[in-house]
Amino acid sequence: MTTRHARSAPAAPLVPGTVLHTRDGRRIGNAVVLEVVPDEGHGPVYGLQTDFGNRLLMTGAEVRGAFRVGPAGSLDRRARDQADLLAGRRPEIVPDDHPPVARGDGR
Numbered sequence: 001m002t003t004r005h006a007r008s009a010p011a012a013p014l015v016p017g018t019v020l021h022t023r024d025g026r027r028i029g030n031a032v033v034l035e036v037v038p039d040e041g042h043g044p045v046y047g048l049q050t051d052f053g054n055r056l057l058m059t060g061a062e063v064r065g066a067f068r069v070g071p072a073g074s075l076d077r078r079a080r081d082q083a084d085l086l087a088g089r090r091p092e093i094v095p096d097d098h099p100p101v102a103r104g105d106g107r
Contacts, residue, residue: 012069014046014060017078019070028066032078 012018018033028050035047042059049055058066084090 013072014044014063014069015072017072017075019073020048020063020067021070022067024066031067032073032075033063034075 014033014036016033016035020031020033022028022030029052031048031050033046034049037045037047037057039045045057045059046063047055047057
């Protein structure tokens with residue numbers, strides 16, 4: 001009897017804004033891709049920022065080994081949400097594709 005293996009889906013592209021869900025929260029937290037840095041020797045290197053605020057560089061293989069790749073989101077929204085949290089405000093809960101909501105706090 002032979003076993004057939006399902007073809008694996010192509011790897012999701014790692015572009016700025018891609019959400020990365022940790023595989024092991026004891027080692028590293030969730031992160032987002034901030035930038036893609038070309039590197040002739042190793043292929044692209046990815047600049048990441050964790051939810052805790054740490055920044056690091058990883059190769060594609062390292063990223064895929066440490067994280068499950070999620071959808072690409074808005075870096076502008078992520079920055080706004082982090083600023084809200086630091087200022088003690090609760091971030092807006094709206095989908096990324098939702099038009100901006102008028103706020104009463106001047107933003």
